[in-house]
Amino acid sequence: MKLRVDLLPYGSYSDTVLVVDVLRATTTAAVFLEQGASEVRFTASLEAALEQRGEGIVLAGERGGLPIPDFDLGNSPLEASGLNFTGRTVVMNTTNGTTAAHAAAASGKHVILASLRNAHAAARRARSLAVEEIAIVCAGREGRxxxxxxxxxxVLCEYLLAMGEWTLDDGARIALTVRRQVGDPLEPLAGSAAGESLERVGLGQDVQFCARISESTVVPVLAEHSELGLIFRS
Amino acid sequence: MKLRVDLLPYGSYSDTVLVVDVLRATTTAAVFLEQGASEVRFTASLEAALEQRGEGIVLAGERGGLPIPDFDLGNSPLEASGLNFTGRTVVMNTTNGTTAAHAAAASGKHVILASLRNAHAAARRARSLAVEEIAIVCAGREGRxxxxxxxxxxVLCEYLLAMGEWTLDDGARIALTVRRQVGDPLEPLAGSAAGESLERVGLGQDVQFCARISESTVVPVLAEHSELGLIFRS
Ligand SMILES: [Ca+2]
Ligand SMILES: [Ca+2]
Ligand SMILES: [Ca+2]
Known part of the structure; x- marks a missing residue:
């Protein structure tokens, strides 16, 4: 089985894709499901999210780390973890994460949202779905x-290596090297451009929340791709 | 001063750019100059190279690691290191390296070809030319x-860090982490997809040649961008 890491979403995908926007979209999406949401929709645009406003709908998202006017919530996993979304549908649009998921869903057979918090569970789920390849797609930030x-x-590669035999591409080797060089997950998260930018706008606690490895077993998996967007359920 | 690494050529560049295709185009280009070539031209296409055939011109290049029919030489730095190019112009076209250099030259003010063999000299040259930013552009392989x-x-980042104060982007942090995790340069070169592919076609000795750090002080710098291509001189 092939294990591949795209350091940015730049390819097409034949099998199972793990989409990673750890700060913060893929972390937050899983928290919405943990907190009872029946589904999370990733829209292709901000406008497509606003059009879905209605009963039982929660609009959540950010631009440049800050909440969007007319949205109900930002993109804070910490905030979401203190709320109850039972029976609600959360409609999300963010700067990089929702775009990366759309790139993955354009060709991938199975699309999973992964973060540090659900890393082990997401890796296990991908392993059970994949037939020939798992591709991990890093959302990145504004094309970098x-x-x-x-x-x-x-971290995801390391879990997957323990679950089977793989042929690694160079992206996977680079990601594994970064993982092995850096012990404490807070260090690369807080030291990344995204982490520094969240810290600057007073959202440093979100970075700490996102740095907790494998605390959750809730894994958002793409269930439908409709005009409403990508619909994830756990 | 800003230090930035593009893990693929995906941006535009405002100042000084170090283009890296260590296996093998940027290594080989420097060897041609070391061995007496008056200039090395990187053409935008294979056809543009063929059109320049003539007296005093050496055509060099590869597709998928193998020589191109009607070209005089492949892209082997080891082979080039045993030949004398005094007074000759070498016209090169390769799968990824020449393309990355064209991407850099489309916007960069100063464009330098860097490899492990000239790493220290190339870093020093970039440092002397740059005003606000050094961008290191990794050629990658077929878009990965x-x-x-x-x-x-x-390695280039490590030398530059010793030469001044820098603001690092995430790409530079990733590259530095990879450098620090891996000691012997032969390991990442031979273990890369490009290195494995050269080994498969019997060019493993080229990989060893490319892995020698800072053996040379010859640095190809973009002197002209004409219809003939990118013209590098040392
Ligand atoms: Ca992000
Ligand atoms: Ca190469
Ligand atoms: Ca090349």
Whole structure:
């Protein structure tokens, strides 16, 4: 089986894809499901999210780390972890994460949202779905690779290596090297451009929340791809 | 001063750019100059190279690691190191390296070809030319990041860090981490997809040649960008 890491979303995908935007979209999406949401929709645009406003719908997202006017919530996993979304649908749009998921869903057979918090469970789920390849796609930031996402990809690779035999591509080797060089996950997350930018706008606690490895077994898996967007359920 | 590493050529460049295709185009280009070539031209296409055939012109290049029919030489730095190119112009076209250099030259003010063999000299030259930013551009392989080029970028970053104060982007942090995790340069070069592919076609000795750090002080610098291509001189 092939294990591949795209340091940015730049390919097409034949099999199972783990999408990583650890700061913060793929972390937050899983928290919404943990907190009872029936589904999380990733829209292709901000406008497509606003159009879905209605009863039982929660709009969540950010631009440049800050909440979007007219949205109900930002993209804070820490905030989401203190709320109850039972029976609600959360409609999300973010700067990089939702775009990366759309790139993955354009060709991938199975699309999974992965983060540090659900890393082990997400790796296990991918392993059970994949037939020939698992591709880990790092969302990055404004078209540039992010240390936070590459580190997270390395953690996922490490779990996957323990689950079978793999042929690694260079991206996987780079991610594993980053993972092995850096012990404490808070270091690459807080030291990444995304982490520094969250710290600057007072969201450093979110970075700490996102740095906790394998605390959750909730894994958002793409269930439908409709005009409403990508619909993830656990 | 800003220090940035593009794990693939995906941006535009405002100042000084170090282009890295360590296996093998940027290594080989420097060897041609070392061995007496008056200039090395990187053409935008294979056809543009063939059109320049003539007296005093040596055509060199590869597709998928193998020589191109009607070209005089392949892309082997080891072979080039045993030949004399005094007074000759070498016209090169390769799969990834010449393309990356064209991407860099489209916007960069100063474009330098860097490899492990000239790493220290190339870093010093970039440092002397740069005003606000040095960008290291990894050529990669068929649109995917290469462990060989990212490792080489990390070596260049390490030299640059010793020469001044820098603001690092995430790409530079990733490259430095890879450099620090891996000691012997032969390991990431031979273990990269590019290195394995050269080994398969019997060019493993080229990989060893490319892995020698800072053996040369010859640095190809872009002197002209004409219809003939990118013209590098030392
Ligand atoms: Ca992010
Ligand atoms: Ca190469
Ligand atoms: Ca090349």
């Amino acid at each position: 690779s992010g240390l936070d996402d590459v580190y997270t990809a390395g | 990041s290469g462990l060989d080029d990212v490792y080489t970028a990390g």
